[in-house]
Amino acid sequence: ESAIAEWHGDAATVTSFAGPDERIEADSLVLSTCNIANTMISGELSQGELNMHMVGDTVAPRTAVMAIYEGRKLAMSL
Numbered sequence: 001e002s003a004i005a006e007w008h009g010d011a012a013t014v015t016s017f018a019g020p021d022e023r024i025e026a027d028s029l030v031l032s033t034c035n036i037a038n039t040m041i042s043g044e045l046s047q048g049e050l051n052m053h054m055v056g057d058t059v060a061p062r063t064a065v066m067a068i069y070e071g072r073k074l075a076m077s078l
Contacts, residue, residue: 004029035061 006013011025037060045052053074056067 037061 001018002014002016004012005015005021007029008023010027011023012029014022014024016022035057037057039054039058042052042054042058055070055074056062059070
């Protein structure tokens with residue numbers, strides 16, 4: 001539960017949600033960004049006669065907490 005607040009070229013200032021900021025020295029910075037939703041299977045299934053619902057990453061990239069919430073909400077509505 002932290003985020004990079006600033007990149008200095010040789011170090012990053014990391015803000016932690018549980019404590020004080022920390023400076024971490026590094027030679028490079030690699031970012032992990034959002035994925036792209038894979039809708040290939042849902043696209044194929046939607047052309048059939050199935051009653052289909054999509055939640056989580058099939059709709060759009062999101063966190064696990066969001067996907068779990070959507071799945072629970074859908075399950076309760078069925």
